[in-house]
Amino acid sequence: MQTIPEQIANLTQQYAGMVPERIEKLPPSGSNRNYYRVHLPKQSLVATYNLNTKENQTFQRFSAHFRQANLPVPAVLAMNAEHTLYLQNDLGNTSLLNVLEADGSTPAVYALFQKSLAMLAQLQINGHRHFPYEACLTAKEFGKQAILSDLLYFKYYFLDTLQLSYDKQALMDDFEALGSYLTKTEHHYFMVRDFQSRNIMVLEGAVYCIDFQGGMKGALQYDVASLLWQARANLSEDWKHRLLEYYMDCVDRLLPKPLHRTVFEGQYNGYVLIRLLQVLGAYGFRGLFERKAHFLASIPLALQNLQFFLQHRQMGIITPELDRLLRLMTDAPILKRFHIPKANEHTPLRVEINSFSYREGIPADTTDNGGGFVFDMRGILNPGRINAYKHLSGMDKPVQDFLEQQTQMNVFLNSVWDVIDITIQEYMQRGFHHLQINFGCTGGQHRSVYAAEQTARHLRNKYNLKVQLNHTNRANWVTTPVTESSNI
Incomplete structure (x- = not known):
């Protein structure tokens, strides 16, 4: 094959x-x-x-x-x-989110958000004409059943993981009421479904939508809520307000008659809530169940986004049990549960990461505490046995591509990070000074080097930690052959 x-x-x-x-x-x-x-x-x-x-x-x-x-x-x-x-x-590597994170809230970035909203209005309204809704992946329309499906997704994959006590029937009644309320929107056109800044590519000043296969017919408000309330984008209240006004101006130019803006904005708030809960469900599934670090790290941002919404927005419908649970979810004890500590200049912890060859032995820990982790990478297919990679290392792109595409390396490392993250957070909290993490393979050149590099990147990105990275067998990389007798 x-x-x-x-x-x-x-x-x-x-x-x-x-x-x-x-x-x-x-x-x-x-x-x-x-x-x-x-x-x-x-x-x-x-x-x-x-x-x-x-x-x-x-x-x-x-x-x-x-x-x-x-x-x-x-x-x-x-x-x-x-x-x-x-x-x-190929539309390049630069998303709207990349530009926002690199440049901040500048007039040029604001103009890109305006372009994106103008594009959205065109996709929704002009794209709606003769649209092949029969080819939709799931439902053809984001109606009450689809709304309830999103709410249940949130319930099963996020809310229930918190183990809060609640009246199940009262919550389902609130879900029913919210679903009925939101289906009474006046304008139903094409709904992109995942219109957020990481799915908008920026190329030579123009913007492109790259993720729309989950689309269906639905309310105009859902997609604009997805963009303006994306947790990672963290747009200011002023930007959210002005950009919503700009979007409604764009829509007015395309519709037969102008929007009733008061009604539109009231229902928009309901779709903001639906989107925030759907995102929490997705983060719960990808993070809490699939253990993907990026999604775990996104949960605190999503909860803070929900907290801000609850403090500053009203939907025009009363859902008492849901409201009570959402306020419990955004209280300090729950937020603290998902908090990821970040190192600063006063954090004493230093992490030493070594790649090594089992021929040379496991690196010694000369600190007072000793200990740490040793991970054997020899269960991963060895690129060093392939002629094209023998004289390369785990720092070279062809080797990295091989390990990512043709081995279980990513699965292995996600499991490693689940383990070491527990120790990292405990060590940071208790003021420990040192932790050693070792990755070994046959020659200390390919698998262990890649694992060490990626783990250092993980700890810097997630915890802002200072990492000392050592490839202990580096002097032997070019001259060390992989013998035919070595089967791992």
């Missing part, structure tokens, strides 16, 4: 008539789709691999519809016969 890179190379050759110079795996998203950048002599493409064939076919069909309407979305250039792999044009 062909590997994913081999399948990408074949499809690229069929489409472009040439073999890729390089295939680069892109960072994972929140979905199960895998993305790759395909480098050709004069251009690059993006390949998407996804075993959900219906999702791929829906994306292709929706993309074709929007492209025909001259709307800014990527084009599907080719798809394999199995519908598991497709190529699209």
Whole structure:
């Protein structure tokens, strides 16, 4: 059976008539789709691999519809016969979220949000004309049943994990009331479903929507709520207000008659709440159940976002049991449960991370406390046994791509980080000074080096910790052969 890179190379050759110079795996998203950048002599493409064939076919069909309407979305250039792999044009690496985080709340960034909202209005209203709703992945419309599904998603994957006591029937009654209230919106057009700044690409000053395969018919308010209330974007109250006004201006220019703005904004607040709860459900599933660190780290931001909403917004409907639970969820004890400590200049903890070769032995810990962790990487397929990688290391991109794409390295490291994070947080709280973490493999050149590098990155990004990184067998990397007798 062909590997994913081999399948990408074949499809690229069929489409472009040439073999890729390089295939680069892109960072994972929140979905199960895998993305790759395909480098050709004069251009690059993006390949998407996804075993959900219906999702791929829906994306292709929706993309074709929007492209025909001259709307800014990527084009599907080719798809394999199995519908598991497709190529699209490359819109670069820079999302609206990337620009916001790099540049801050500048007038130029504000202008990009305006462009994004103008694009959204076009996608929703102009894209609605002759839209193939029969190709939607789940429901064709975000009606009461879909709203209740989102609320139950939040209940099962987040609320119930908190183990709070509540009246189940009263909560379900509130869900029913909220669902009925929100389905009475006047304007139902195409709903992107996941319109947020990380799904908006910025290329040469223009903006593009890249994630719309989950779309369906629904209220205009949902998508604008998704963008303006994205927790990680953390837009100011002033920006939220002015950008909502700008969006309504854009919509007014496209609708047969202007919006009734008071009614629209009242129901908008209800959709803000639905979106905030749906996001918490997703973070609960990906973080608390699948143990993905990025989503765990996002939970405090989402709870703070919900807390702000409860303090500053009203929906125009009373849901007493839901309101009570939401206020309990955003109280200090729950927020503290999900708090991730960050190191500062006064934090004494220093983490020493070593890659090593088992031929040379485990590095000694010369500190007073000793101890720490030793992880044996020899259960991961060894790239050092492949000629193309023998004289490279875990710091080189081809080796990294091999480990990420053709081994269980990412699964292994996520499990490692679950373990060491417990110790890191305890050590930070108790004022400990040192922790040693060791990764060993046969030659100390490929698997252990990659694991050490990625773990150092994880600890710096998540905890802002100072990390001392040592590749103890580095002097032997080029000259150490991988013998045929070595089977791990």
